[in-house]
Amino acid sequence: MTPAVPAAPGGPLARVLLRRLRWWDVERLLPVEAELFGAGAWSAELFWSELAAPGRTYLAAEDRDGALLGYGGLALAGPDADVQTLAVAPGAQRRGVGGLLLDALVAAAREGGASAVLLEVRADNAPAAALYAARGFERIGVRRRYYQPEDVDAHVLRLRLGGSGARSGAETHRS
Numbered sequence: 432m433t434p435a436v437p438a439a440p441g442g443p444l445a446r447v448l449l450r451r452l453r454w455w456d457v458e459r460l461l462p463v464e465a466e467l468f469g470a471g472a473w474s475a476e477l478f479w480s481e482l483a484a485p486g487r488t489y490l491a492a493e494d495r496d497g498a499l500l501g502y503g504g505l506a507l508a509g510p511d512a513d514v515q516t517l518a519v520a521p522g523a524q525r526r527g528v529g530g531l532l533l534d535a536l537v538a539a540a541r542e543g544g545a546s547a548v549l550l551e552v553r554a555d556n557a558p559a560a561a562l563y564a565a566r567g568f569e570r571i572g573v574r575r576r577y578y579q580p581e582d583v584d585a586h587v588l589r590l591r592l593g594g595s596g597a598r599s600g601a602e603t604h605r606s
């Protein structure tokens with residue numbers, strides 16, 4: 432992906448740019464992270480280590496004034512790619528930004544040769560579930576009481592990109 436690309440030729444998304452998320456963006460996204468994920472929010476250190484890890488694609492969505500609208504991350508390992516996180520600032524939600532980020536992460540998985548994209552989503556996260564279902568993700572498992580201390584199950588979702596898509600191992604990720 433080029434450093435900054437217009438997200439769509441027309442409509443509200445024409446004002447959204449996708450680019451690589453960099454370590455210097457982390458301080459700026461932390462308030463959004465805290466607001467969206469509360470006790471489950473990632474620390475700056477966790478973001479930095481994710482950005483430095485091999486096989487990662489982290490993207491930021493910005494408006495043309497440089498305001499951060501959202502971000503998402505993908506880890507590519509073997510035949511599978513994992514969506515590590517996906518977040519859209521409350522004031523920017525339901526305008527297509529989450530779908531745009533997700534589509535870009537799936538494209539990165541494809542380009543990286545993955546045969547499937549996997550993720551975990553809280554069983555009570557209806558907006559995210561709707562987004563993933565709209566993009567063709569299917570539920571393949573449940574991790575009971577995965578989110579603590581809230582004691583909420585995780586649904587494991589998969590989008591096949593072609594090929595066998597066999598899961599090679601479990602990783603810790605939030606999405």
Ligand SMILES: CC(C)(COP(=O)(O)OP(=O)(O)OC[C@H]1O[C@@H](n2cnc3c(N)ncnc32)[C@H](O)[C@@H]1OP(=O)(O)O)[C@@H](O)C(=O)NCCC(=O)NCCS
Nearest residue numbers: 517518519524525526527528529530552558559561562606
């Ligand atoms: C989930 C999230 C990333 C979606 O981002 P978004 O920019 O609002 O999503 P989009 O505008 O691209 O929505 C795409 C589709 O997802 C579904 N969707 C998104 N938000 C929804 C909501 N609140 N209720 C129902 N469906 C919703 C719809 O199908 C929507 O398409 P439509 O608007 O044409 O009906 C965003 O709500 C968010 O950041 N939530 C908090 C963090 C989180 O839960 N992250 C995911 C962790 S797994």
